[in-house]
Each structure stands twice: as structure tokens, then as C-alpha cells.
Amino acid sequence: MLTLFIIFWPFFAALLLFLFRPQNAKGFAFLASLLELAASFAVAYLFDPSNSSSFDVNVPWIDKLGVSFSVGLDGISLLLVLLTTVLVPFIIYAGTNENKSHTFYGLILLMQMALVGVFMARDGFLFYTFWELALIPIYFICLLWGGENRAKVTFKFFVYTLAGSLFMLVGLIYLYYQTEGTHSFDIQKLYKAGQSLSLVEQSYLFWAFFLAFAIKMPVFPFHTWQPDTYTTAPFQGTMLLSAIMLKMGIYGLIRWLLPMVPLGVAEWGYTAIVLSVIGILYASFIAIVQKDMKRLIAYSSIAHVGLISAGVFTLSKIGIQGAVIQMISHGVVVFGLFYIVEVIHSRTKTNVMSDLGGIRSKAPAFASVFLIILLGSIALPFTSGFVGEFLLINSLVNYKLVIGALAAVSTILGAVYMLRAFQQSILGEESSKTSTFAELTTQEKIVLYPIAIIVLVIGIYPAPLLALSEPAVDQLLMIVSDYLASVK
Amino acid sequence: MNALYIICGLGIASLVAEIVNLKKWLVVLITIGIATAAAVATLDWNTTNSYFNDMVVIDNISIAFTVLICLSAVLWFWLSHDYFKDETHITDQSALVLFALVGAIILTCFNNMSMLFLGIEILSISLYVLAGSKKDSIFSTEAAFKYFLMGSFATGFLLMGIALIYGATGTFDLIKISQFTADHHSTLPGFFFAGVLLVMVGMAFKVSAVPFHFWAPDVYQGSPLAITAFMSTIVKIAAFSAFLRLFLNCFSVVQNTWLFTLQAIAISTMIVSSITAVYQSNIKRLLAYSSVGHAGYVLLALVTGSSDANGVIFYYLFTYSVASLLAFTVLTQLEKSDSDISLTDLKGLFKSSPILAVGFTIALLSMAGIPPLAGFIGKYLVLNLALSVGYIGFVIVAIITSLVGVYYYFKLIISMFQDSPDAKQQSISISTRLLIYVLVGLVLLAGILPNVFQVI
Numbered sequence: 003m004l005t006l007f008i009i010f011w012p013f014f015a016a017l018l019l020f021l022f023r024p025q026n027a028k029g030f031a032f033l034a035s036l037l038e039l040a041a042s043f044a045v046a047y048l049f050d051p052s053n054s055s056s057f058d059v060n061v062p063w064i065d066k067l068g069v070s071f072s073v074g075l076d077g078i079s080l081l082l083v084l085l086t087t088v089l090v091p092f093i094i095y096a097g098t099n100e101n102k103s104h105t106f107y108g109l110i111l112l113m114q115m116a117l118v119g120v121f122m123a124r125d126g127f128l129f130y131t132f133w134e135l136a137l138i139p140i141y142f143i144c145l146l147w148g149g150e151n152r153a154k155v156t157f158k159f160f161v162y163t164l165a166g167s168l169f170m171l172v173g174l175i176y177l178y179y180q181t182e183g184t185h186s187f188d189i190q191k192l193y194k195a196g197q198s199l200s201l202v203e204q205s206y207l208f209w210a211f212f213l214a215f216a217i218k219m220p221v222f223p224f225h226t227w228q229p230d231t232y233t234t235a236p237f238q239g240t241m242l243l244s245a246i247m248l249k250m251g252i253y254g255l256i257r258w259l260l261p262m263v264p265l266g267v268a269e270w271g272y273t274a275i276v277l278s279v280i281g282i283l284y285a286s287f288i289a290i291v292q293k294d295m296k297r298l299i300a301y302s303s304i305a306h307v308g309l310i311s312a313g314v315f316t317l318s319k320i321g322i323q324g325a326v327i328q329m330i331s332h333g334v335v336v337f338g339l340f341y342i343v344e345v346i347h348s349r350t351k352t353n354v355m356s357d358l359g360g361i362r363s364k365a366p367a368f369a370s371v372f373l374i375i376l377l378g379s380i381a382l383p384f385t386s387g388f389v390g391e392f393l394l395i396n397s398l399v400n401y402k403l404v405i406g407a408l409a410a411v412s413t414i415l416g417a418v419y420m421l422r423a424f425q426q427s428i429l430g431e432e433s434s435k436t437s438t439f440a441e442l443t444t445q446e447k448i449v450l451y452p453i454a455i456i457v458l459v460i461g462i463y464p465a466p467l468l469a470l471s472e473p474a475v476d477q478l479l480m481i482v483s484d485y486l487a488s489v490k
Numbered sequence: 491m492n493a494l495y496i497i498c499g500l501g502i503a504s505l506v507a508e509i510v511n512l513k514k515w516l517v518v519l520i521t522i523g524i525a526t527a528a529a530v531a532t533l534d535w536n537t538t539n540s541y542f543n544d545m546v547v548i549d550n551i552s553i554a555f556t557v558l559i560c561l562s563a564v565l566w567f568w569l570s571h572d573y574f575k576d577e578t579h580i581t582d583q584s585a586l587v588l589f590a591l592v593g594a595i596i597l598t599c600f601n602n603m604s605m606l607f608l609g610i611e612i613l614s615i616s617l618y619v620l621a622g623s624k625k626d627s628i629f630s631t632e633a634a635f636k637y638f639l640m641g642s643f644a645t646g647f648l649l650m651g652i653a654l655i656y657g658a659t660g661t662f663d664l665i666k667i668s669q670f671t672a673d674h675h676s677t678l679p680g681f682f683f684a685g686v687l688l689v690m691v692g693m694a695f696k697v698s699a700v701p702f703h704f705w706a707p708d709v710y711q712g713s714p715l716a717i718t719a720f721m722s723t724i725v726k727i728a729a730f731s732a733f734l735r736l737f738l739n740c741f742s743v744v745q746n747t748w749l750f751t752l753q754a755i756a757i758s759t760m761i762v763s764s765i766t767a768v769y770q771s772n773i774k775r776l777l778a779y780s781s782v783g784h785a786g787y788v789l790l791a792l793v794t795g796s797s798d799a800n801g802v803i804f805y806y807l808f809t810y811s812v813a814s815l816l817a818f819t820v821l822t823q824l825e826k827s828d829s830d831i832s833l834t835d836l837k838g839l840f841k842s843s844p845i846l847a848v849g850f851t852i853a854l855l856s857m858a859g860i861p862p863l864a865g866f867i868g869k870y871l872v873l874n875l876a877l878s879v880g881y882i883g884f885v886i887v888a889i890i891t892s893l894v895g896v897y898y899y900f901k902l903i904i905s906m907f908q909d910s911p912d913a914k915q916q917s918i919s920i921s922t923r924l925l926i927y928v929l930v931g932l933v934l935l936a937g938i939l940p941n942v943f944q945v946i
């Protein structure tokens with residue numbers, strides 16, 4: 003029951019919001035998301051990593067097509083569901099009340115349903131449905147409340163991601179016809195079907211799936227939609243996109259791509275790693291020359307995601323464990339950073355860093371929180387980013403020293419552009435725009451302090467999170483390594 | 491068969507209605523009558539009956555299509571009640587529509603080439619008149635004339651084809667034709683195949699497949715909006731059900747002679763329509779090209795030659811006509827007097843009347859094939875079927891064209907959600923609201939619980 007509740011409650015809440023139009027749409031949506039959060043904590047409390055089938059639900063949905071409504075939870079899914087349910091209340095709460103209506107908050111809740119669904123789906127067709135469903139609310143959020151040039155930018159985003167997922171759809175249908183006996187979209191059957199294929203077929207499938215996931219993340223060279231979309235979207239949209247939605251792509255790699263076409267991954271994984279590492283360096287260098295802070299964070303996000311994706315393709319335990327924890331950390335950190343940009347923007351009406359400066363003396367608490375979250379992004383020890391990045395770079399060094407070294411450079415570059423951003427906007431002389439910069443309001447404190455605390459807590463004591471995902475990662479890797487051993 | 495009698499009776503009744511002064515309740519009575527006809531048709535479910543020396547054979551497929559046509563007709567009468575309100579010749583118009591329905595239903599259950607011809611002619615002749623029913627509009631007259639001229643050519647091709655097939659096989663009966671071709675496969679004269687191809691050309695005209703689609707945009711644009719809605723839903727369903735009967739059942743034995751041509755038609759229909767639609771700014775024309783494009787997907791399902799194609803095409807047509815009816819419901823609210831609806835007329839619709847904008851958006855998203863709406867399942871079934879027989883190349887073309895489809899559908903969506911300074915609040919009648927809710931409900935239901943509607 004709890005499983006179905008955490009998937010469908012946001013949907014019903016959105017429906018209630020549309021139908022009954024309560025006076026305070028934001029308040030209602032916030033309460034709904036808190037209830038969702040409570041439910042997900044209950045799930046986490048009851049969850050037993052060694053026996054992950056206790057939350058499985060499997061009912062027939064479209065018999066003729068071999069589709070069932072099959073959802074389940076393991077450590078990886080649970081962590082991402084928690085990331086979603088923790089961040090969505092913050093995203094809703096962070097909103098200002100101007101011009102944002104029932105539609106806006108309803109769309110956020112719909113988005114939450116789709117995201118939770120993606121992370122829990124154990125049926126290919128269901129996964130695809132949720133995957134696409136997540137696109138619709140965010141598209142309308144960006145189209146209706148975005149900034150300049152939004153129609154064009156959001157449309158580019160939509161077509162890009164849709165194009166990717168259609169290839170995934172063809173891949174899924176192809177696999178469906180390879181399943182044994184009565185064809186089915188059940189994840190285990192799809193794994194078996196994929197593994198029974200030859201190298202050539204697996205390679206095609208690898209690219210069909212990888213394209214969809216790589217566009218979503220995005221990995222170089224499929225990233226061109228991302229900076230514009232992040233900059234144009236309303237800040238809550240940007241948060242949804244960067245903090246949660248891009249995790250769909252990485253999650254897809256881990257859950258669907260690796261165990262389904264291990265040979266394809268073994269054959270093309272190196273290419274994917276090289277693309278990811280190129281992306282890391284390329285995005286870092288571009289981030290260094292950015293003047294707009296929102297764009298800078300957008301590019302830094304490409305760099306971070308590149309590292310995660312490279313780690314996943316090492317097919318090693320530390321790589322995937324690092325990817326999982328880094329997904330959580332990146333979600334929290336990027337949420338914080340985009341909110342900080344929004345705080346600055348709401349006071350100064352600009353995102354251009356050279357127009358800012360001297361904020362530290364005006365708003366010391368703000369400056370401190372910014373610094374903590376920023377250090378999380380740079381991956382300083384004792385911040386959340388360090389754990390993930392350490393594991394990821396470690397796995398890459400084990401994979402190939404050159405690759406590991408190049409990826410490690412990204413940490414240095416990250417420090418360069420992030421600290422420069424901090425220096426330009428917070429330190430130094432105050433400008434005309436920052437001369438009246440006010441300290442954080444209560445609302446902003448309620449959003450930023452917990453985020454900063456999460457960044458520190460994960461950094462100091464990541465063991466519970468790692469322990470949660472470990473059995474699931476072991477299981478996935480065992481499927482892959484057993485298969486690869488049996489082929490060779 | 492009783493359904494056919496009921497609708498014939500309704501047609502005659504509606505002609506008489508003028509005399510007995512029943513005009514006020516006519517549309518309501520007709521709607522109830524059609525619904526009854528649908529209910530009566532379902533009584534024969536799972537039985538196969540033949541009538542009039544096998545001229546008509548009613549099986550599950552024909553019942554399913556009959557019910558689909560009746561359902562669409564009920565919704566169509568609901569959406570076009572404004573059209574009937576404004577018309578002075580209500581009784582003539584409704585009688586013509588009913589006779590067109592009779593033709594459409596004959597096309598779902600014919601088992602004889604002469605019945606095919608009869609059905610197509612009853613359907614088409616009523617439509618020629620209906621297309622020109624806005625007598626003071628030059629475009630309406632042009633549409634009627636163009637449709638008539640093109641339609642006559644198509645009928646000519648069809649007749650010639652039927653004649654050649656008769657010459658080769660000595661019968662009009664579909665079952666006998668397919669038996670004859672199976673028995674004498676190697677000795678069939680060349681002109682038999684010419685006949686099959688001519689029939690294909692005639693049918694391709696009726697479903698507006700490329701390269702026989704040129705009439706569609708002009709006729710869709712010129713005809714009164716309600717009639718356009720009728721043509722793009724009910725007529726399409728009827729024409730495709732005839733197409734199915736001919737090519738999946740009757741000519742399946744000689745598949746290798748026509749398959750390549752039909753494949754080429756399917757592919758070019760998908761490609762040409764999607765490219766042309768991109769350049770349209772008139773919404774009726776755009777929807778015309780989109781309906782041509784949907785014909786391409788249906789044909790793709792048809793050329794698989796699989797016996798599952800019946801069910802897939804039925805479902806596809808169901809989702810397509812529900813979404814189309816939804817789109818046309820919204821458009822009837824937007825059409826002011828004689829003017830056409832262009833992209834710029836949609837600007838600011840979300841602000842001025844959100845229900846229309848959301849309804850239209852859902853219709854377009856469904857046509858674009860976005861899950862979890864009905865159109866996605868329809869498209870999915872087609873792709874699934876095509877992949878199951880190994881048409882990977884066709885599937886890739888279909889995917890690329892549906893991406894292009896997303897582009898032109900989203901052009902409409904984007905302009906609806908743009909701000910416009912002169913957006914005025916619009917009042918929408920309760921009946922229209924209810925219709926929009928019903929259609930949106932159907933689109934969602936068919937997308938989320940496709941089991942319910944996958945009857946064949």
C-alpha cells in the first residue's frame with residue numbers, strides 16, 4: 003500500500019489542486035509534499051536492504067502487450083526516491099507567490115509522481131511511460147513561467163529529450179520480442195533477453211538506450227539544450243531539472259543499461275567514458291569563462307554529471323557506489339546553488355557576477371551558507387561532494403590511470419570556477435547593486451540551512467547511505483560480471 | 491444489420507421531420523437513435539451472419555467498426571449542435587449526415603464489390619453536398635466541387651478495378667475472389683493485378699494517402715468545420731475498414747503483387763505529410779495534413795499483413811478520432827463567422843479560456859503520441875506490430891516523422907500558451923464543457939487502460 007501511496011499521492015494531490023482550487027495553492031502543495039515525505043521516510047524506516055522485495059507491487063496492466071504495473075524498491079531506488087521527496091517540499095516552499103497558481107504547483111506534484119515512478123518502475127513499458135510523463139509537466143512549467151525566449155528554448159529541450167527516448171522505445175520493443183515464452187516487459191525477462199543477444203545487437207541496443215540517457219543527463223556532445231534551458235526556466239523548474247530529473251538518466255544507466263546489454267557496455271563503455279571525460283573538461287573550461295552565475299552552475303552540472311557517468315561505466319563497485327552517492331550529493335548541492343542564485347537575483351535583479359561583490363559584509367549568514375554549499379560542489383573533504391568524487395575518481399584511476407588523472411583535473415577546475423564565482427559575487431568591494439543587500443529572510447533560512455546541514459552530514463558520515471545502496475549495487479554488478487564471465 | 495436499418499430509418503425520419511415539425515428535438519432523437527443502433531449492433535457480437543446472398547457479412551471486426559462509427563457519430567452530433575442550430579435546413583443536413591453514416595456502415599460489413607461501390611457512393615455523394623453546405627461561402631463551394639471532381643476520379647479508378655477483377659475471377663463476392671485467387675494463383679491473368687492496383691488507388695484517394703492526398707487540405711479548409719470533423723473521423727474510419735477488408739482479407743493471397751506499392755504509399759504518406767504540415771499556418775490545413783500523416787501510420791500497420799493488424803488499426807482509429815473530435819470541439823468554439831483559424835488566433839488562449847487550451851493541448855499531445863495519452867498506445871501498437879514482422883527501417887521512418895509531428899503540434903501548443911494583449915474571456919456553454927470533459931476522459935482512459943477498448 004505504502005508503495006502505491008508514494009507513487010500516486012502526488013498525482014491525487016495535483017488532481018485535488020486542479021479540481022477544488024484551494025485558496026492557498028502553494029500551502030496545499032507544500033502540505034501534500036510533506037505528507038509524501040513522511041510516507042517516504044516510513045518506507046525508508048521499514049526498508050530492509052537485504053530483503054528488498056517487501057515493497058514490490060506487481061499487477062497486470064495491459065495483458066495483451068505483456069505489460070504489468072510492476073514497481074519495487076532497492077537501495078538505489080530508495081535513495082533516489084528520498085532525494086525526490088526531500089527536495090520537492092523545499093522546491094515548493096522556496097517559491098514566491100507572485101503569478102504562480104494552482105497550475106504551477108499542480109505541475110510540480112505531477113512531476114514528482116513521474117519521478118518517483120521512474121525510480122521505482124520494474125517494467126520496461128511502465129518505465130518508459132513515467133519517463134515521458136516527467137517531461138510534460140516540466141515542459142509546461144518552463145513554457146509558462148520561463149524567462150526570455152522560452153518558447154524556443156523549452157521546445158529545443160523537449161524535442162531533444164523526446165528524440166532520445168523514442169530510440170529507447172524502439173530498443174525496448176526490440177528487446178520485448180526477444181523475451182522467452184510469452185513476451186513480457188518484466189525487467190528480469192528483459193535482462194535475460196538482452197543478455198541472450200549477440201555483440202552486434204547489444205551494441206545497437208546500447209546506443210539506443212545510451213542516447214536517451216545521455217541526452218537526459220546530459221553527456222557531451224548531447225548537452226547543447228542544457229545551459230539555455232537551465233538559464234531560461236523559472237528557478238524552481240531549473241531545480242527540478244538539475245537536482246532530480248537528470249538523475250533519471252544516470253539511474254537509467256545503472257538500472258537498465260548495464261545489466262541488460264553487458265556485452266554492449268563492455269564494448270562501448272570505453273567510448274562512453276571518453277565522451278564523459280571530454281564533457282567534464284569541456285564544461286569546466288566553459289564554466290571558467292562564464293559571467294552569468296546561473297550558466298556557470300549549469301556548466302558545472304555537466305562536468306559533475308560527466309564524472310558520474312564515467313564512474314558508472316567502469317563497471318566497478320566503487321564506481322557505481324560513488325555514482326549513487328554523488329547523485330544524492332549533486333542533487334542537494336545544485337539545488338542549494340540555484341536557490342542562492344535566485345536569492346541574489348531577487349535582491350539585485352542580476353545574475354552577472356561582475357555586477358556583484360561585497361555581499362559578505364552585508365549578509366554574513368548568507369555568505370557562510372553559500373560557502374558551505376559551494377565547498378560541497380568543489381568536493382572538499384567533510385562535504386557531501388568529497389565522498390562521491392573520491393570514489394568516482396578512485397574507480398577511474400583503477401580503470402585507466404590517464405582517464406583518472408584527467409577526471410581529477412576537473413576537481414581543480416571546479417575549485418577554480420566556483421571559488422572565482424564566490425570571490426566575485428560575495429567578496430571584494432560592494433557595487434551599486436549590492437549596496438542594499440539584505441540578510442536572509444526566514445523563508446530563505448528555512449530552505450538554505452537544512453541544505454547546508456545535509457551537505458555537511460553526508461560529508462562527515464556517509465556510511466548509512468553507502469550501506470543502503472551496497473546490496474543493490476552488488477546484486478546488479480553480480481548480474482553483469484556473471485554474464486561477462488560466462489560469455490568469455 | 492439492424493443497426494443499418496435503424497440508421498436508414500432515422501435518415502428517412504429526419505427528412506419527414508420538416509413536415510411534422512419535429513425540428514427542435516431532431517438532433518436529440520437522432521443521437522439517441524444512433525446510440526441505440528450501436529447497442530443493437532453489439533448484440534451480434536461473436537456471431538458471424540451473412541445477409542442477402544452474402545452481399546453483407548457481419549463479423550466481430552465489422553461490429554467493432556460499426557460501433558466505433560456510431561460512437562463517433564454521437565460525439566459528432568454533440569459537438570456540431572451549433573452547426574445545426576445556425577442552419578435553416580436542419581432536416582436536410584441531418585438526413586445527409588445519416589445517409590453518409592449508412593454508407594460508412596456498409597463499408598464496414600460489405601462482402602461484395604457492388605456493396606463496396608454502393609457504400610462508397612452513398613458516403614461520398616452525401617459528403618459532396620455537405621462540403622458545399624455553406625452556400626454563401628466561395629471556399630465551401632470550391633471545396634465541394636474539388637471534392638466531387640477528385641472523388642469521381644477515384645470512383646472511376648475503383649470501378650475500373652472492380653471490373654478487371656470481375657473479368658479475371660468471374661465474381662464480385664470477396665470470399666469467392668480470395669478462394670479463386672488461392673486456387674488459380676499461377677494462372678491469374680495480368681489484368682487481375684492491374685485491377686487490384688486500381689482498387690488500391692481508389693481506396694488511397696478515399697483515405698487521402700500520398701500521392702492521392704491533394705484534395706484533403708483544400709476540402710478540409712473550405713468545408714464547414716463540423717463537416718471537416720465528420721470527414722476526418724467517421725469517413726476515415728469507414729474508408730480504412732473497407733481497406734482492411736479488401737487488402738487484409740480478400741487480396742491477402744496475392745500480397746506480393748501489391749505489397750510493395752502499398753509500402754511505398756505508406757512511407758511517402760508519413761514523410762510528405764509531416765514535411766508539408768510544418769509549413770502550414772492555417773489550422774484546418776494543418777489538421778488535414780496531420781490526418782494524412784495518421785493515415786500513413788494506419789497503412790504501416792496494414793502492410794504488415796499480420797492478422798493482428800485489424801485490432802491495431804481499430805485501436806489506432808479509435809484514439810485518432812477521439813483526439814480529433816476533441817480538437818474540433820475546441821475549434822468550433824474558436825471559429826468566428828467566416829474567417830479561418832490561423833496560428834495567431836490561438837495566441838493567449840490559455841489566458842482567455844483555459845479549458846479550451848487544455849483540451850486542445852491534450853488532443854494534440856495525444857496525436858503527437860505522448861504517453862500516457864491514447865495516441866501513444868495507438869502509435870505504440872503500430873510500431874510494435876511493424877517491429878514484430880521486422881520492418882525496422884519503416885519504424886525508424888515512423889519515429890522520425892512522429893518527431894516532426896511533435897514539432898508542428900507543439901507550434902500550436904506554444905502559441906496557445908503565449909501571452910496576447912487582446913485575449914478576451916470567452917464564455918463556453920455547459921454542453922461544450924461537458925463534451926470536452928468526456929473526450930478528455932476518453933483520451934486518458936484509452937491511454938491508461940487500453941485493455942478496455944482493445945476488443946478485437
